[in-house]
Amino acid sequence: MSASSSDSQAKLPGLAPEERSEPESLRRRPLAARMRPTKLSEMVGQQAVLSPDSFLFRLIKNDQFGSLIFYGPPGCGKTTLAEVIAAETKSTVVRVNAVLSGTPEIREILADARHRPEAKILLVVDEIHRFNKAQQDLLLPDVEAGVIRLIGCTTHNPGLYVIPALLSRSHLIRLEPLSGKEIAQFLRRALEDETRGLGSLRIKVSDQILTQIAEMSSGDCRRALNSLETLVLAAPVLGSVTEEALAQFAKERRIRYDDGGDDHYDTASAYIKSIRGGDPDAALYWLAVMLEGGEEPRFIARRLVILASEDIGLADSRALGLAVATFQACEMIGQPECELNLAHATLFLALSPKSNSATTGLAAAKNAVQSQPRLEVPLHLKDSHTALAKRLGQGENYLYSHEFPEAISGQDYLTKPLALYTPGMAGAEAPIAERLAHWKKLKAALKDRGGRRE
Numbered sequence: 001m002s003a004s005s006s007d008s009q010a011k012l013p014g015l016a017p018e019e020r021s022e023p024e025s026l027r028r029r030p031l032a033a034r035m036r037p038t039k040l041s042e043m044v045g046q047q048a049v050l051s052p053d054s055f056l057f058r059l060i061k062n063d064q065f066g067s068l069i070f071y072g073p074p075g076c077g078k079t080t081l082a083e084v085i086a087a088e089t090k091s092t093v094v095r096v097n098a099v100l101s102g103t104p105e106i107r108e109i110l111a112d113a114r115h116r117p118e119a120k121i122l123l124v125v126d127e128i129h130r131f132n133k134a135q136q137d138l139l140l141p142d143v144e145a146g147v148i149r150l151i152g153c154t155t156h157n158p159g160l161y162v163i164p165a166l167l168s169r170s171h172l173i174r175l176e177p178l179s180g181k182e183i184a185q186f187l188r189r190a191l192e193d194e195t196r197g198l199g200s201l202r203i204k205v206s207d208q209i210l211t212q213i214a215e216m217s218s219g220d221c222r223r224a225l226n227s228l229e230t231l232v233l234a235a236p237v238l239g240s241v242t243e244e245a246l247a248q249f250a251k252e253r254r255i256r257y258d259d260g261g262d263d264h265y266d267t268a269s270a271y272i273k274s275i276r277g278g279d280p281d282a283a284l285y286w287l288a289v290m291l292e293g294g295e296e297p298r299f300i301a302r303r304l305v306i307l308a309s310e311d312i313g314l315a316d317s318r319a320l321g322l323a324v325a326t327f328q329a330c331e332m333i334g335q336p337e338c339e340l341n342l343a344h345a346t347l348f349l350a351l352s353p354k355s356n357s358a359t360t361g362l363a364a365a366k367n368a369v370q371s372q373p374r375l376e377v378p379l380h381l382k383d384s385h386t387a388l389a390k391r392l393g394q395g396e397n398y399l400y401s402h403e404f405p406e407a408i409s410g411q412d413y414l415t416k417p418l419a420l421y422t423p424g425m426a427g428a429e430a431p432i433a434e435r436l437a438h439w440k441k442l443k444a445a446l447k448d449r450g451g452r453r454e
Helices: 023-028 055-061 078-088 103-115 133-145 164-168 180-192 207-216 221-234 243-251 262-276 280-292 297-315 318-333 338-351 357-371 387-391 429-448
Strands: 067-071 092-097 121-126 149-154 170-174
Touching: 055 078, 067 078, 078 092, 078 121, 078 149, 092 103, 103 121, 103 133, 133 149, 133 164, 164 170, 180 207, 180 221, 207 221, 207 243, 221 243, 262 280, 262 297, 262 338, 280 297, 280 338, 297 318, 297 338, 297 357, 297 429, 318 338
Parallel strands: 067 149, 067 170, 092 121, 121 149
Antiparallel strands: none
16 A cells, blocks of 8 residues: 555655545455555565564664665565555655656656655655666666655566666665465455455355465465455355366466566576486476466577587487477477477487586687687698699698598697597497597507508
8 A cells, every 4th residue: 555645646746546445445446456465564474574683674663774676576565565664654655667657757756856855755666677777867866865765676687677876776675476375374364354355255265275376376466366356256145166166267377477587587597407407307397387488489499409519419419409300390380289399309308418518618619719829720731722822831741531540640630739628428428438538549659650551
């Protein structure tokens, strides 16, 4: 709820209106809005930052906090906590949404706040990551001067979306997804509350069903409340929410997944690391999360093509071919059928022997190029197709490898020896390591004989 005074509403654009006291008006609002906590004691979860001995709790109680940025997944209580803070500190809350509010509105809010310092303006910006750099820069002088106290709420990593200057002037608070138990307890409170909740409807819901609703919400309390409200309103008068009704409702649900934000990167990271770690079950799970969340299959397939060389490489060179074929399948077939190709490739790559020798070898080669003087191409390796090249002696004394046993001539291909490739010992790369060691011995023996063939 917004804590505001009636005289402020006329002067501050974006100011949230006072809550109406009429029961009918309250009932028309969604359950999640009606049940929104209005004081710290009503907040659900987040004990790491809201326990009585936490620094944030003490700052709120003493009204000594500065600007804050709340970072966390949807439905974890970011905006609710911002408005609770306003109520606890008797501040005037001005709430804007970064998607809907433009620069002129922000300028007007800041100008009015400068003329009314006694109002204790608390500017709550939902989805602050949507503000561009110029809009965030606009907030800086008044945040730094204490004209306003800012609470920015975002589901995106502030380090990537909030400018460093604004970030350095704010306390960053990370809020975690609520646990299933915490959400289920709040659902029970909403079900029994006759003033703000669903208590007047007298619909019965078992603890087991509340727990299932909570688990379906993926840590999003707002989503859980919306689900409970839908199920209760669909139940017969004075009846109950049944397992059958919940099962039918669950078919239509969509998992929490922000395909353009942190979920996109975090889940993809977990997916790749599960394949790299040889855990097919975890890899399939994260694959399913991405697919159910609406992730683009070609994005997943591209990651598999990269992983095939980065983490498997010579240990099983079939991995790259399968990954490329999977990408092509995603392009040719599309969903939902290409999901089977992604599952096939995911399992193959997760169960393949692993080697990062291509990754480390390339890194070592780049480091040598960047940190040392560039090596010249040896004269015997230079192109000799032109008459001038031949007159300059290019290509002379080159030994054609196929004229030697095992195609090893004993000749050098760098003017200065470099050890860049270190073979792994898994899968097909183990015999490669043995072959390479044998070739080194053969090359050394040829050099001892002056390059003569026996």
